[in-house]
Structure formats: C-alpha cells, structure tokens
Amino acid sequence: MTTATEPRTFRNRRRSTRPDNDPQAPRATQSPADLFAHWRLHPHDFIDQAILAPYNAANKTTYRMTTQQREATEAVRALVEAKIAVHRGDATPEHVERAKKLGVSIMAGKGIGKDAWMSWIIMWFTLFHPYAKVPCTSVSADQIQKVLWSELAKWLHTSLVAPFFKLQADKLFYLDLPAQVQGRRWFAFPKTANPKAGEQEQTEGSAGIHENYVMVAVDEASGLSDAEFQPFESTLTGMCNFFVMIFNPTRATGYAVRTHEEDAPYWVTMRWNAEDSEIGNKAVQERLLEKYGRDSNPYRIRVLGLPPITDAQTLIPWDWIQEAKERELEGYENELLVKGVDCGAGGDKSIIVSRRGYYVYPIHRLVSPDSQVLTNWVGTDIDADHPDQVYVDTVGIGWAVEGQLRQLKGAAIQAADARRTADRDDKYFNKRAEMYDRVREAFERGVISIPDDSDLIDQLSVIQVEYVGSKMKVLDKKKLKKLIKDGHSPDEADALALTFYRDPRFQTRAVARTPSKPIRRASLAGDWFAGRSA
Numbered sequence: 001m002t003t004a005t006e007p008r009t010f011r012n013r014r015r016s017t018r019p020d021n022d023p024q025a026p027r028a029t030q031s032p033a034d035l036f037a038h039w040r041l042h043p044h045d046f047i048d049q050a051i052l053a054p055y056n057a058a059n060k061t062t063y064r065m066t067t068q069q070r071e072a073t074e075a076v077r078a079l080v081e082a083k084i085a086v087h088r089g090d091a092t093p094e095h096v097e098r099a100k101k102l103g104v105s106i107m108a109g110k111g112i113g114k115d116a117w118m119s120w121i122i123m124w125f126t127l128f129h130p131y132a133k134v135p136c137t138s139v140s141a142d143q144i145q146k147v148l149w150s151e152l153a154k155w156l157h158t159s160l161v162a163p164f165f166k167l168q169a170d171k172l173f174y175l176d177l178p179a180q181v182q183g184r185r186w187f188a189f190p191k192t193a194n195p196k197a198g199e200q201e202q203t204e205g206s207a208g209i210h211e212n213y214v215m216v217a218v219d220e221a222s223g224l225s226d227a228e229f230q231p232f233e234s235t236l237t238g239m240c241n242f243f244v245m246i247f248n249p250t251r252a253t254g255y256a257v258r259t260h261e262e263d264a265p266y267w268v269t270m271r272w273n274a275e276d277s278e279i280g281n282k283a284v285q286e287r288l289l290e291k292y293g294r295d296s297n298p299y300r301i302r303v304l305g306l307p308p309i310t311d312a313q314t315l316i317p318w319d320w321i322q323e324a325k326e327r328e329l330e331g332y333e334n335e336l337l338v339k340g341v342d343c344g345a346g347g348d349k350s351i352i353v354s355r356r357g358y359y360v361y362p363i364h365r366l367v368s369p370d371s372q373v374l375t376n377w378v379g380t381d382i383d384a385d386h387p388d389q390v391y392v393d394t395v396g397i398g399w400a401v402e403g404q405l406r407q408l409k410g411a412a413i414q415a416a417d418a419r420r421t422a423d424r425d426d427k428y429f430n431k432r433a434e435m436y437d438r439v440r441e442a443f444e445r446g447v448i449s450i451p452d453d454s455d456l457i458d459q460l461s462v463i464q465v466e467y468v469g470s471k472m473k474v475l476d477k478k479k480l481k482k483l484i485k486d487g488h489s490p491d492e493a494d495a496l497a498l499t500f501y502r503d504p505r506f507q508t509r510a511v512a513r514t515p516s517k518p519i520r521r522a523s524l525a526g527d528w529f530a531g532r533s534a
Helices: 008-012 032-041 043-059 067-088 093-099 114-128 141-158 199-205 226-235 282-292 297-304 318-324 371-385 398-409 431-445 454-462 477-483 491-498
Strands: 103-108 133-137 165-168 171-174 187-190 213-219 240-247 267-272 337-342 350-356 364-366 389-393 413-416 465-468 471-474
Touching: 032 043, 032 114, 043 067, 043 114, 043 141, 067 093, 067 103, 067 114, 067 240, 067 267, 114 133, 114 141, 114 165, 114 171, 114 187, 114 213, 114 240, 133 141, 133 226, 141 165, 141 187, 141 213, 213 226, 226 240, 282 297, 282 454, 297 454, 318 431, 318 454, 337 371, 337 398, 337 491, 350 371, 350 491, 364 371, 371 389, 371 398, 389 398, 389 491, 398 413, 431 471, 431 491, 454 491
Parallel strands: 103 240, 103 267, 133 187, 133 213, 213 240, 337 389, 389 413
Antiparallel strands: 165 171, 171 187, 337 350, 350 364, 465 471
C-alpha cells in the first residue's frame, strides 16, 4: 500500500511548473515525491502552492494568506509536530509542553477568512496523515453544508490535490486506498451533536472516532454547549488527537470562551482582530465604529473578536439575543399574527415586524416621508398576511398612517403611543418601558425566535434602562441615538417592541378587513414594495 508521504496518484500525476519568482509556486527543481513530503511538514507552503496558486491561476485572482492565517497555520503545524514527537520518544521539553494542549482555539472578528482557513487546514490534515479522521461540527448541519462544505468545494476544485479526494455531501475522503475501504477510513465528515440528547447518548454518537490522527474541526464554536464538546473531548486519546476551533465570540460564556479565559493553559489561543487583517472590510468597520462606538458589543464582537459585555443598564444581554436567533419553535403556527409598525420620518426607515406567537418573521423596511405612501405599503402588507392585530406607532407621522389604516382595515388596527401610562404604572415609567420589558421577558424565558438580522440584533443589544424612583424607564430615543453613534433611531427594535404593546396573554383576534385567504410564509419572507426600500 502506498504510504502517506507519497500517494500513488501523486507519483503518476504530471505537474506543470510555475516560475521560481512566484512565492506561491512549487519549485521546478523539486520532484513530486519531495514536494509532497515537504508539504506534509510545511502546511503554509501546501496552502500557498497547492491551493491558492492554482485557484488564482484559474480565476485570475490574487489570494494570499493573511498574517493571521499564517500564524494559525503555524500553530497547528507546531502542535501536530509536538504530539508526534512525544509519541516517537524524541520530544524536546518544548514539544512535551506543547503536546499537552487540547488544541488551537481562535476568537475572530467577521469577514477575515475564518472558514476559508478552516477548509485549508482540513485538506492538509486529512491528506497528509495516515487514516486521518476529521469530524467537523458547528452550530447546525446547515452551517456546515452552506459555509464550511461550500468552502471545501471552492478551494478543492482547482487545487493540485483534487485527484486525491472525493467530496460528497456527507464526507470528504481520501482516494488513494483499495476500493473496498475508500470512504470508510481516512476522511473528514460533518458531525453535528444533538444538544437535547443525554451525555451517554452523545458519547455513544461519537464512538468510533478513534485513530492515531484525529482533528476535531469546530466552526462557530461559541454557539455550541458544553454537552456538545464533552463527547469529542472524551474520545481524543490517540497519538495526534486535538481540536481546531474558530469562532466569532457571540456569547460571553460557554466552552469556547473559557478556552481563552480560565481554561487557556490547556489551549493554544489566538485572537484575530479584523482591524489587523489585510482583508478586513474597513468600510464596514468604520460604519460600526461610527454607529455604535468602539466599546459597544457590536464592534467588540464583529470587529475586535472579543466577547460581549453586559452592564447593569443593559436590558437584554447579548447571549440571550444570540440564543434566540433562528431558534426552532414548535406549535406557533396556530398563534395570533401580530404586527408592529414603526413609522419613520425624514431619513429614518419605516419598519414592519410580524410575530406569530413568539416566532418573529423577517423584517420589512421602507424609506419614505410620505404618509400616504406608508399607508399603502402597510395596507399591502396587511392584505397579504391577514393579521389579527396591527399596532401602529402614532408618534409623529404615524398618527396619519394609523387613522387612514383604521378606516380601511377596521378594528385590528391599534394606535400605539409609547408615551402613554403603562398598564402597571406602579412598575413602569410609561408604556414604552412596559412593552420593552415584555420583550426582555421573552428573551429571558427562551421562548422567542428572531431572524438573523444584524440591525435588529445590534439595536436590541444597546437598549438600556434607568430608574425614576422605583419605576423602570427605557432610555428615550434621543439618548439611544447617542449610543447609536450615527444618530439613527432603533427602528427595528421599536417595531418588535410594538408587537408587545398589549400583554400577549390577553391579545385577542380582531382580524383586519382583508380578502380571506390563508397565510403564506413566503409573504412574510421579504420586501415586495416596488418603491424605494432600504
């Protein structure tokens, strides 16, 4: 059988050489066998020469590894070298200390090549380590297929090592083996845990992940619970078994964040600050900086690669918001459909948030200062969805919109003035505080599902409260606009809060006058207004 240092396929493949002055190109003087052996020990050269160079040639691009990606690649290489050296018995004291690490953990901002780098490391480890197994896990099977597996397909397709692999929906496996064992040994594969399963069931589900070479690749690790990590950790007992995890730190607690805090001595830790990345989107960074400030959670998480922080004034902790993002709910289909309409004036957006039970649909947006245009837009939305209740913000331009809608659509249209006295006026300063506290309670109880909408998420995270005597008060819009640095209003968050204008326990059906037809989810999935939308 061919060894891992010189696959049969590689020996028989004719290699086209590239100019020696191309830093990504293999040297023309190297034999294929020597080059393969070199790549096994030098993954950065493998990525440059076998993946990026042919991709650039095929697509006329100029991809290069960033400094952060190179440093992370070196960290993985050094960890593998140390574990193998300890097993061989020729380890240095430095090898011995490094080999004790559970793996490499990287906290990173957004848009700086996390998934591309992970796909390169998976290809390198899988190819160059005999009978390697690489379980790949993430927050969901959908995340693995649409992001990580998509990246593997992108880079593998043009690479020099494409003949060695077969990529399927459920497996990336090494081909240079006898036919009867292809795909059964020596492969990378998606492995999503069931967080609702018991520890014994999850451990049994990870059984069989035993080889000398095992790398557990964890994408978006902050979204995984301790229970999802423990089965993998308990199986990493072989010669060269370790984690590689990379994540945008959307939670302040959990297994992934602890690898950079109290558990840091057991890990090789790195942080990728998007400000320092050669491929970071500076325009996006500047917009977040201007909008929320450097100390805000949106900037910390998306740019600096730091976990969120929560102070006593924060209404809804970032962790609760992340847990609610696209949360799976059951039985909401038969609940009331409630809409909140925040009417913007001037440069502010108008927003429609639709909530069936505690399931929040994708948000609709429009920019227009004309009350008649807004009325027509909201009316079209009502005709499409046949809601049970529609709460329209009557402050400012909204009073005209609400009046016209009530005449057209009937009793389902409700005036919602957040300045009014709260139902519990002993507890809340005004109606605005009461409805936002109902929103907070839904997040705290873990019963709400929201769309993955960055504006909504960021706005909810900066809503703050203060107390007037014993009464809770949400900071008014003028103060919130100072927190949202560009002066914009928290329109999406306000529209969601409007759907809680009445206590959900006591909301009743008062269906708007519209043509009777069933609700179609597609009608709640995006904007259909033909005018100028944001």
